[in-house]
Amino acid sequence: MGPLWLLALIAGLSFFGFVLGRWKSVVLSGKGRGTLAARPGYYGAYVLIWTAMPALVILVALSIAKPFLIEHTVRANLPAQVLANSAQLSLEVSGVEQVAAGLKLVTPEELENIRIGVVSARSVFAQHGLPLGGDVKPYQLIAAGALNLVSDGLDTAVDAAVVAALAFGLIFAFVRVKPRLRARNLVENTVLVLLIAASSVAILTTIGIVLSLLFQALQFFSMVSPASFYFGTVWDPRFAAAGSTESGQFGFLPLFWGTLYISFFAMVVAVPVGLFSAIYMAEYATSKVRSVAKPLIEILAGIPTIVYGFFALTTVGPLIRDYIAMPLGLGTSGNNVLTAGLVMGIMIIPYVSSLSDDIITAVPRSMRDGSLALGATRSETMRLVTLPAALPGVVGAILLAVSRAIGETMIVVLAAGVAARASLNPFAEMTTITVKIVNQLTGDLEFTSPQTLVAFALGITLFVITLGLNVLALTIVRKYREQYE
C-alpha cells in the first residue's frame, strides 16, 4: 500500500473509532452504569486519538528512516573500489536507484535474459520507457536487486506496523471507554501538546535553516578556505560541471560591495521619501487625503518583487542608460547599480513610511502639545521634539529596511547584472549575494562541487547579516516602545 492509501486507512479507521467511542459512552450511561465524566464527543475523540496517533507516528518515523536504510543497503552492496572513490559515491547511489526503478519495470523473462547477458539491461529499460545515461554495470544490478528487496520489505513492514498500531489503538481505547474515564482532560491534554508542537514549528524552521545551510557551507569550506572566501577580491567560480574538481576563485568582497552599493542607493530613495511621507501623513494630511494616500503607498508593498524587477529591466534600466549613462559616457548597460537601487528604493518606501508613521504617532501627544504651546511651528515641533524622541524607532525602521534591501533577490537578478566587480561607478553592472545564489544553483545540480555549495556559504552569510540587522532593529524598536508605554 502506498502512503496515501495508508493515510486514507488511518483517517477512515479513526473516524470509525470516533463513532464507536461515542456510541459506547452513550450506551453505557444509558444503561445506568454511572453518569459520564465528559460529554460523549470527548469519548469519541479519545478513541480517535488513540487510533490515529500511534499509527501516524510509526508511518512518519519509518518514512523518514527509509531513505537512510536504503542508502545503507546500497553502500553495503557496492564493491570496495567504488566505495573508495568517495567523490563519486552519491552519483553511484543515484545510479543504482535508477537501475532499481528499471528492474521493477521488466518482466521475469527479460530479467533472466539480462542476468545471463543475452540483452543489455540498458536497452530493456529503454523499451520500458526508462532511458539511462550509461550502460548498467554488473555490480549495479546486484546492488539494485538488494535495494528492491529491502525497499519492498520495508514497505511491507510499514504496512504491517501501521495496521497493527491502528488495531491496537482502536481496541485499547475502546475497551477503556467507561463513564468514569476523564476523557475531556485526556483529549485536551493531547490537543495542548499539538498546539505546543505547532508553535514550535517556528523554532524548527530556524533550526532547519541554520543546520541545512551550515552543513552544506561547512562542506564548501572544507574545499575553499574561509579566509580566501571572505577576504577574496576575485569572483570567478569557473564552470560548475558535474564531478569537476577544478575550483575557481570565490571572493566574497565584490558581491558584498555590490550588495551594499545597491542597498545604499535604495536607501537614498526610500529614506527621504518614506520618512517625509510618514511625517506628512502623521502631521499635515487631512483625514481624507490620508485615507486615500496611505493605502496607495501601501500597495507598493504588496506588489511582488518580480514585477519590480521587470519594471526595472524594461523601463527604468533603458531610461537611465539612454538619458544619463550614455550621454555622460559612464556606461552602456541597462543593467546597472543605479537602476536596481532606484527600483529597490521604490519597493522599500512603504516599509519605511508605515513603520515611521507608527513610531511618530507613538510619541506622546503631550510632548507635541507642549512644544506647540510654546509657540513652535509644526515643522519645528517635528524637527526638534517629535523626531528626536522618535529617532531610535526610526533608526530601527531603517535598519529593517536595509535588511530587506540586502536580502532582496528578484529585482537585482533582473536589473543589476551578473558581473562581479567592485567599482564606484553607479552605471556599471554589479552583482549581489542573492544574484550569485540564484546563478550558482541554476543549471547542473551536483551537491559535491564547490561551485554549487558556495551558494549555501553565501546563504548562511546572508542569513547572519540580515538576522543581525533584524535583531538589532527589533531590539531598538522594542526598547523605544517600552520607553513610552
Add this chain to the structure above:
Amino acid sequence: MTEAASSPPASRIGGTDVRKISKIDIGLKRRYAAERRFRTYGLLAVTIAICFLVALFGSIVSRGYTAFQQTRISMIVDFDPSIIAPNGDRSAAAVMSGNAFRFDDLIAASLQKTLEIDPNDEDALYDGLDLLSKGSAPMLRSMIAADPSLIGTKRSVDFYATGDVDAFIKGSIRADIPESQRLIKDKHIVLIEKLEKEGALRLAFNTGLFTNGASTRPEMAGVGVALVGSLYMMLVVLVLSLPLGVAGSIYLEEFAPKNRWTDLIEVNINNLAAVPSIVYGLLGLAVFINFAHLPRSASLVGGLVLTLTTLPTIIIATRAALKAVPPSIREAGLGVGASKMQTVFHHVLPLAMPGVLTGTIIGLAHALGETAPLLMIGMKAFVVEYPTTPFDPATALPTQIYMWATEPERAFTERTSAAIIVLLAFLLAMNSLAIILRRAFERRW
C-alpha cells in the same frame, strides 16, 4: 506678522512698551517659510511615491494590454484522409506517429487555396507560411488526434499568426521604417493585407494566454500551466499554514506561560518574518529535495517552502486577532464552567476568525507573488503539460514571468506584462476579499 516682517531686527526681547514688542522680529517670516517648505517636502514625498506607483502600473499595463488580443488566421482546411492516414489507420496513435510533414502539407494546401497562390509558385507559398506560427502543424496534429472524426471533412481552423505578424497588426512593428530593419518584409505586408481583406486575418481574444503552457514560440505560450501550478501551491499553503499558524498562535496567545522558551519563540517568529525569502528556498532545496528526496519542480515542494515563508505572517495576524477579543469573553466562558480549551475553541477562536481569515488571505497573496524561493527548488522548468497532481513538475505564475522576462523577443515582453497583469489581478482580488471580509465581520468591542 506683516508689522514684524517690515521692522528691522531687534537685539533684545522684553520691555513693557506694547509698541516696542510689536517691533521685535522673532523671525516669523523665515520660520513660516521653513514651515511651508517642510510641508511641501512632505507633500512632494507622498506625490513621488504615488507617481512611482502610477509609473509602475502605467508601464506594465501599456506594454501588456495588447497581449489579451491575438492575431489569428482562419483558413478552410481539407482534412484529406489520403494525406493524414495514408494506410487507412485513423486512430489517434496513428495520427501522432508517422511522417510529421504531412500536416505541413495540409496547411500548405489550404494556404494556397486561401491566398489563391499558384501551386507551382513555391516562393509565394513559403512567404505565406512565414505568416503562420511554426506551431501550426503540431496544433493541427493534436487536434486531429483528439477528434479523428475530423478526417475526411472540410472545416475552418483558427491558426495563430507568428509573433512578428502579431506585432505588425498591433502596430509595434511599423511599416514606415526601412524594409531591411523590419522583421516583416513588404512581400509579407501584401499577403497580410490580402488576408485582412478576405476577413481571414483578424484580432481575437487571446484564450491561449490562459490555457497554453510554456512554449519557445511566443504566440503559442500561455500561463495556463503556471496558473494550475500556483493553484496547487496555494492549496498546499492553505491546508498546511492555516491550521499550523492558528494552532501555534492559540498556544502562544492563550496558554503559553511567560518564560524563556516562549520568549524565544516570540523573537524567533518576528525574525523569521524578516528572513530573506531566498534563504527559505535554500532550506527547501537542502531539506525537501536533497534530504527528503521529494521530486524537483513539484508544486508540493513549492507549497511546503511557501508555507514556511507565510507561517510567520499568519501567526502574527492570528495573534493580533486573538488579542483583540476582550478578556470578558474568556472570563464569561470560564465562569459558567467551560474548560480553558472549550472557552478558546468555542468562543474566542470563532470571534477572532474574521481577523484570522484576513491575515491568511494576505499571507496567501504574498505567497502567490513569491519568486526567489521557487527558483531555488527548480520551479523554473519548461513545463508544457498540465500537472495533474501536486507531485508533477509544474511552474508557478511568478516563475513563468521570470522566465519570460529574460526572453529578448518583443512578443515575450508583451506576454510578460500580460502575465503580470494577471498576477496583479489575482492579488487585487485577494486583497479586496480580505478588506471586504474585514469590513463585513469586524467587531468593535
